[in-house]
Structures are given as structure tokens and as C-alpha cells.
Amino acid sequence: PRSTLDTLASLPIPCNPSPHHHYNIAMEFVDETKIILRKYRKTEVVPLVAGRAVTISLGVLACLGYFVILIFFLVTTHPVEIIKVVSTPTIPVPDLTISFNYKFNVSCQFRYTDNTNSSEELCAPYLTQPCNQSLEDGKYYAYFTSNNDLNYDRDEKRNGVWFTIFLSDTSYDVQHDLGMQARAYDSAFDPRMLDSKTVDRVNREDPNFFDDLNNRNTHIIGFRQNNWMFISRKIKKKMKPTFANALGIPPIYRIQPFIHTLYESVTDPISSFNASSIKPNSPTYGHLFVGTFDWFTEEIVES
Incomplete structure (x- = not known):
């Protein structure tokens, strides 16, 4: 078959x-x-x-x-913050905004731990002098911008920037002096230099972040005063909220560096503002040191 x-x-x-x-x-x-x-x-x-x-x-x-x-x-659920301190031989020089209701000019020098200063020419490229009054508040603004490539360096003994402010307004009246303001920001996270998308995200996730820094790091430079602004650097590593975090997958972090400042002022005797520190037709208004002796960075990590 x-x-x-x-x-x-x-x-x-x-x-x-x-x-x-x-x-x-x-x-x-x-x-x-x-x-x-x-x-x-x-x-x-x-x-x-x-x-x-x-x-x-x-x-x-x-x-x-x-x-x-x-x-x-x-x-x-709010994340838990873990703080650790890391030794850092270099610290970024902060960006600085100086504002005043009278016209002024600024010079700067790098300061070293042996109390010597560099020439003004080395520091001048980082300065933007006041030009016109702001239309918003009628003040003049000067900027020190480190472009995220200028550091205090422990090995090179560079630990500060020394600013000298000169009046260049013949209408200056001490009775109407509203106070010269100096505001510092970490140069890697200066809202003036950040793109609008990043600023909007930070304001959305942490609405008080920039306002708190403004309040903490804005100080007054008084007439004929020597002023010292000492900075300490911190880095907040914010955990990006994702569903993967709940499953135990390692998180993605957003880095937000910022600074805290300690400020001291003392009124100088008239003799300290002598002829050697006065430019023609520009009497010296005051001095400001912005620097650090803190060679550590505090990292705040969310987990």
C-alpha cells in the first residue's frame, strides 16, 4: 500500500x-x-x-x-539629601554684578595669598564697564564674567580678585547714595548666562532657588569702605524624577553649582584713599575683595 x-x-x-x-x-x-x-x-x-x-x-x-x-x-516622596565634602585645589571664580545709581568705573587685580596683586591688564578682559543707565531701575551695571575658565588656584596661590571702584559722575551726592550693590553667582550656573530653558526648569522645580541666592549673596559696598566677600562652593545634584527611580535603577542627576558668601566691611580712614589710588576726575568710592580660603566643595546629593 x-x-x-x-x-x-x-x-x-x-x-x-x-x-x-x-x-x-x-x-x-x-x-x-x-x-x-x-x-x-x-x-x-x-x-x-x-x-x-x-x-x-x-x-x-x-x-x-x-x-x-x-x-x-x-x-x-521627597528625596533624601546626602552631604559630602570633597577637597578641590581649584575653585571657579564667581561672576559678579555691581550696580549703582551713579555712574562709576571698576578696575580689578588678581590677589595672591602672599598679599601681592597682579597687573590690572591681566584682569581687565573679564570686566564689562558700565555704559548706560538701565531702563528698568535707572542704575548703572558693571559685570565681572569669568567665562567659566578662571579659577582660584591653591597651587598657584591665587585666592582672590581685588576690585577698586571709581566714581565718574560729577553729580554724585552722598545724601542720595542708595548704596552700591554687589551680587555674586557661581560662574558655572549664573542665571545671566544660562539659557532660558534651564532657568525656566529651575524655577519650576525649585521656585526659590535663585531668589534665595540673590538674598544670600547680594551685599552693599559702602562709600570709602574696604569690603571682603569670602565664598564657599556647593554643588547640588538633583535627581531627575523618573519612573525608573522607583524601580531601583540608578538615577540621572542635574548639576546645580552655587556659592554661599560671608561678607565683612570696614570704613577706611581717609588716608587709605590717597592720591596713588585716585584716577584723574575719578575719586575712589571703595574696594572689594572676592575670594576664598576654603579649598573644599560641599556636594549635596539627592537619593
């Missing part, structure tokens, strides 16, 4: 089977599957089928509830 394989092999194979041929085969397969499933279900008792359906439903609800709880904790 011929085998089944021989029989199948002898059957004619259409050269170009029509789409209806494939459709009929598929429908036969579906119908047979339905018949098999129907017979299988008829062999099960109703409580077993109902129990399986209830179990599956409860499992799905449990999974959904678990994910809802995870999302809730992800949104509402």
Missing part, C-alpha cells in the same frame, strides 16, 4: 494558488480551533471557569494597584 507521504506527494500543487485558496484554509483552521475550545470548555465545571476568571481579574487589579502606588510615591 502507498504511504500517506506518497499520497500527499502525488497530489497536484497549484502553480498560482488563488487568494481564496489561502482564505479557505485559514477559515478552516479558525473553525477547528473554535470547536476544540468549545469542547474543552464543556469538560470544565462552571466553578472552575469562574474561579479562574476571578483570579485573573484580581491579579490584573493587583498589578494596576501596585503601579498606582508606585506612581503616587514617586510623585509625593
Whole structure:
């Protein structure tokens, strides 16, 4: 007798089977599957089928509830901050904004730990002198911008910048002196230099971040005063909120460096503002030292 394989092999194979041929085969397969499933279900008792359906439903609800709880904790839980202190032989020189209601000029020199100063020419490229009064508040603004490439250096013994402010407004009246303001920012995260997208994100995630720094790091330079602004640098590593954090996947951090300042002022005797420190037609208003003796960086890491 011929085998089944021989029989199948002898059957004619259409050269170009029509789409209806494939459709009929598929429908036969579906119908047979339905018949098999129907017979299988008829062999099960109703409580077993109902129990399986209830179990599956409860499992799905449990999974959904678990994910809802995870999302809730992800949104509402505040991260824990871990603080560590790292030795850093170099500290970025901060950006500085000086504003006054009278026109003025500024010169600067790099200061070293042996109390010597560099020439003004070395420091001048980082200065932007006041030009016109601001239309917003009527003040004049000078800027020291370190361009994120100027550091205090412990090995080179450069630990500060010495500013001398000169009046260049003949209408100056000490009775109407509103006080010269000096505001410092970490040069790597100065809102004046950041793109608007980053500033908006920070204001959205931490609405008080820049305002707190403004309040903490804005100081008054008094007339005929020597002023010292000592900085300490901190870096906040903010955890980017993602669902992966709740699953234990290592987080992605956003880096926000900033500074805190300690400020001291003393009124100098008139003799300290002698002719050697006065430029023609520009009496010296005051001096400002901005520097550090703190060669450590505090890292605040969210976890």
C-alpha cells in the first residue's frame, strides 16, 4: 500500500494558488480551533471557569494597584539629601554684578595669598564697564564674567580678585547714595548666562532657588569702605524624577553649582584713599575683595 507521504506527494500543487485558496484554509483552521475550545470548555465545571476568571481579574487589579502606588510615591516622596565634602585645589571664580545709581568705573587685580596683586591688564578682559543707565531701575551695571575658565588656584596661590571702584559722575551726592550693590553667582550656573530653558526648569522645580541666592549673596559696598566677600562652593545634584527611580535603577542627576558668601566691611580712614589710588576726575568710592580660603566643595546629593 502507498504511504500517506506518497499520497500527499502525488497530489497536484497549484502553480498560482488563488487568494481564496489561502482564505479557505485559514477559515478552516479558525473553525477547528473554535470547536476544540468549545469542547474543552464543556469538560470544565462552571466553578472552575469562574474561579479562574476571578483570579485573573484580581491579579490584573493587583498589578494596576501596585503601579498606582508606585506612581503616587514617586510623585509625593521627597528625596533624601546626602552631604559630602570633597577637597578641590581649584575653585571657579564667581561672576559678579555691581550696580549703582551713579555712574562709576571698576578696575580689578588678581590677589595672591602672599598679599601681592597682579597687573590690572591681566584682569581687565573679564570686566564689562558700565555704559548706560538701565531702563528698568535707572542704575548703572558693571559685570565681572569669568567665562567659566578662571579659577582660584591653591597651587598657584591665587585666592582672590581685588576690585577698586571709581566714581565718574560729577553729580554724585552722598545724601542720595542708595548704596552700591554687589551680587555674586557661581560662574558655572549664573542665571545671566544660562539659557532660558534651564532657568525656566529651575524655577519650576525649585521656585526659590535663585531668589534665595540673590538674598544670600547680594551685599552693599559702602562709600570709602574696604569690603571682603569670602565664598564657599556647593554643588547640588538633583535627581531627575523618573519612573525608573522607583524601580531601583540608578538615577540621572542635574548639576546645580552655587556659592554661599560671608561678607565683612570696614570704613577706611581717609588716608587709605590717597592720591596713588585716585584716577584723574575719578575719586575712589571703595574696594572689594572676592575670594576664598576654603579649598573644599560641599556636594549635596539627592537619593
